[in-house]
Amino acid sequence: MEHTEHLEHTEAPADMKKQIWRTFWILFALTIVDIALYFILSPSLPKNILFIVLGIVKAYFIVGIFMHMKFEKKFLSSMIVLPMLFICFFIWLALTEADYTYWLRWLFGK
Amino acid sequence: MSNTVTVETSKKSLWGGGRSPFSISYGKLMMWIFLLSDAFTFSSLLISYGFVRYSFPKSPPNEIVQPFTHVEENFVEQMQQQGLFSSEHWPLPELVFNHFPFIHGLNLPLMFVSLMTFILIFSSVTMVLAVEAGHRMAKKEVAFYMLLTIFGGAAFLGCQAWEWAQFITAGASLEGNPFGPTAFAALFFIVTGFHGSHVFSGVILNIVIYLNVLKGTYDKRGHYEMVEKVGLYWHFVDLVWVFVFTFYYLV
Structure with a gap:
């Protein structure tokens, strides 16, 4: 007997593969920026806020593209x-x- | 007559039943709910870290040790004498995390954790590529990318084990810490340990899924949604690492 299920899901965009690699390079670059800023700037509150903002930007890309959240309802x-x-x-x-x-x-x- | 009309409208309406109002399956929705609760757990751990850290004075600036310079065997004692490591204030991450495997005696601040971050980001990419291949029902590709993801996870765990070993040999534990306040080491072990246990269970889940892919379980089922669900978990682990990296090694 054929055993298949119908599943509801939101469609991934056609150029998903391209988007995945683009996201990877963004995350890669942001991490490099993080490390560079660590050595360039001296410790201060604005610097810490900058790191947290960069962390949230990275989170946006991971959740949005990798976890597909951008395309969900x-x-x-x-x-x-x-x-x-x-x-x-x-x-x-x-x-x-x-x-x-x-x-x-x-x-x-x- | 009017009865039939009611039934039809309720079928069409979003919350009328008979379909998922979120346009995703039950399993995936529950994975999201679990991840939300897990996000709260990790947040409370990181906020506890923030609390303890903020309640301690900041470290004096490091003007002695430059990157890529030679490090003596008694580096920790030197730093204690210089007043850069003291239980009175929080240590600078660049002085604590400056080791790299196979490169002994060189000051390489934050290089190793950056490598760990790249490994985890890359394993996230291979995971999402496996999900993408699953949409096309390309069994071989899914298996290949799942295997890469497992290797990435295992590599990350190996790196973390090495870093823990470094930390423990230096004398850090839940009850003592040569780098600074005891809470620094305790929180380090608890938060990275909790994250590491997530990576570990993620690797186990990935192995289970990988074997099922090879067996053709999802081919028979007609979809690779299981890969997506485990993928969500795996990306979440990566997401948590982004914040652990930010708060432990950068801020």
């Missing part, structure tokens, strides 16, 4: 991406408290 992609906003809140919360802990360390030592 809007509803699905927002369902997965929007909960990540809670993480932003969590980061803000943690860093605010960490600043307080920094001054406690400064005051009481270690």
